[in-house]
Amino acid sequence: MGGRYGQPKGIFLSEPMSYLGFAGVYSPFTGEANINMSLPDAMLPCTVSHEMAHQWGFAREDEANYIAYLTCNLNPNPDFQYSGNLLAVIISMNMLKKYDIERYLQLQEKYSHGVREDLKNYSVFLKKHESIAGNISNDVNDLYLKSNRQVDGVYSYNRMVDLLIADFRSKKITPIQNEYHPLSGWHSLNSLTLLQV
Numbered sequence: 001m002g003g004r005y006g007q008p009k010g011i012f013l014s015e016p017m018s019y020l021g022f023a024g025v026y027s028p029f030t031g032e033a034n035i036n037m038s039l040p041d042a043m044l045p046c047t048v049s050h051e052m053a054h055q056w057g058f059a060r061e062d063e064a065n066y067i068a069y070l071t072c073n074l075n076p077n078p079d080f081q082y083s084g085n086l087l088a089v090i091i092s093m094n095m096l097k098k099y100d101i102e103r104y105l106q107l108q109e110k111y112s113h114g115v116r117e118d119l120k121n122y123s124v125f126l127k128k129h130e131s132i133a134g135n136i137s138n139d140v141n142d143l144y145l146k147s148n149r150q151v152d153g154v155y156s157y158n159r160m161v162d163l164l165i166a167d168f169r170s171k172k173i174t175p176i177q178n179e180y181h182p183l184s185g186w187h188s189l190n191s192l193t194l195l196q197v
Helices: 014-019 041-055 061-074 078-099 101-108 113-128 132-147 153-171 191-195
Strands: 024-027 032-035
Touching: 024 041, 032 041, 041 061, 041 078, 041 113, 061 078, 061 153, 078 101, 078 113, 078 153
Parallel strands: none
Antiparallel strands: 024 032
């Protein structure tokens, strides 16, 4: 995205921020994208991109997630591309799990070892930081989003799936298979392979 925007800033108190359930926070008062630096490495690029989408003026959470996915995929760095696709896979698969557990399990079997490891690390991170404060913070964020015309509240983050599907259908993209990225050591993941339900 063009324009001049402030650099994202790592939060000094990232570990306590994790217990509140925040990966990042955009401050409309300072115009800063603030990032929880204790996140697993695979989630940092998409989180930075999500918070910077808010900085660019996209307030809706589904749009910020979708823009994070797009900007990560446009980045020449394979680690960014992987992170954006991982975000899309996490959100898409969580939604699919609600509606078609059988298809969810079939697609999950197609994950490479590297993808499985990153998802496991992220899950361990989230479980480690579950707390009453996080539940309260989630409820407050839900009310905040609803008061700002995001009627789905915290579930609006998941509406990114609608944007992914619309993009997929409009481009008639032929998904690629997982492959090894020699630069990152990670296996790539094209989230669009998971949208062929």
